[in-house]
Amino acid sequence: MFFKQFFDKKLAQTSYMVACQQTKEAIIIDPKRVVDEYGEVAAQEGFNITQVTETHIHADFASGLRDAAGRFNATVYVSDEGGESWKYENMPEDTVYLKDGDIINVGNVELKVLHTPGHTPESISFVLTDRGGGSDEPMGIFTGDFLFVGDIGRPDLLEEAAQMEGTTEEGAAAMFDSLKTVDKYPEFMQVWPGHGAGSACGKSLGAVPLSTLGYELRNNWVFDYDDREAFIKELTSNQPEPPSYFAQMKKVNKEGLPGFKVKDVEVGTPDELPGQLFDLRSREEFRKGFKKGAINIPYNDKFLQFAGWYIDYDQPMTVIGNPEDSRVLQEDLASIGYDNLQLIVPAREAEQYYDDAYENVSAAEFISNFKDRNILDVRSASEYNNGSLENAHHLHFGQLDEKEVPFDADDTIYVHCQSGVRSAIAMSALKARGYDNVVNIKDGYAGLIRAMQ
Known part of the structure; x- marks a missing residue:
């Protein structure tokens, strides 16, 4: 059996290729939209990409499911779980729709479908057994956005990003049940997740690219809860704000996008x-x-x-x-x-x-006289709740073009994030909205805390 993990650090997204070295057949799991890398690896190894699949309708990146099908003439396998609202649209005629317990055979490698709803209703995982290698024991599980290293998929994206009211608690409850489905598997089974640290699909994803079920059972916080309501409360609290493009991804990944081609710009x-x-x-x-x-x-x-x-x-x-x-x-x-x-x-x-510019002020300069100033904290809600200046107003840096700014356009506003990166973006967004009297605290909240010590 051949196994390769592809990590896109710009999106903290992971995809996989599995192949049978006896039959030279290969499958891609959770492909990104630009599929050149998969073709290059297959060519180097002498494989034919015959199949492509994904664990769910993604919200955080554009799927390469349809691109891979067209590029490699591969058969598509997608979830048929989750109800009528979660059916894929505009799929190739020979698409295979999967239910819990179904099996995908990639030569002599077996992928068994496990329905693991919670992050989304249609979410599935794939349990891999290397039959060609002579094993009857599962080697690992492709969990998508179900189980991560150190965390679990957030259940609130349908409500937060796609405005589907009431789905957060339903998803959290489903996730509690999905965790019970892995109890029957051996602890040596590897866990191959769809994301790592840096992804907004959870709140505490680990930076390690894979794990084992046994390690997660002992170290992942999600397995500490036997009480359903306590689990739901913890899972639905303090999740990071989902970027606004997530709503667009749910739509295009369900309906499809034109095949991607580089053009002369x-x-x-x-x-x-x-x-x-x-x-x-x-x-x-x-x-x-x-x-x-x-x-x-x-x-x-x-x-x-x-x-x-x-x-x-x-x-x-x-x-x-x-x-x-x-x-x-x-x-x-x-x-x-x-x-x-x-x-x-x-x-x-x-x-x-160029027709504009903006001013920076150091944390030390600002802290000497800040009591009566208009302060805008553009960090995440969790960062703000963990500590803030007493007279600061909060508005996430990514929501400055859509939510009401708590100051008048002619006010002088001092803007900060944690270290200065996001506040610089916020400065441009505020300027674009007509807030001309904005000043960036270049050292951020971390610098402010140091200056006050």
């Missing part, structure tokens, strides 16, 4: 910049001069996690950045279902558009 400096504007320069460069209305999301490994809060899927996009990043930028945006990048303005040629 225009590079230039026209008089008019089409659509929404993202400035991909560093926060230090952006602060000194920028076009008002631009959202500053530096192009690094955190880009997607931050940009997903602000992308308007109904508008084209202009970016100020490096034209040489065109291909990888298109691939990154495609991974959260956005395919309408229209223009790249080279950063070295963009100064002609």
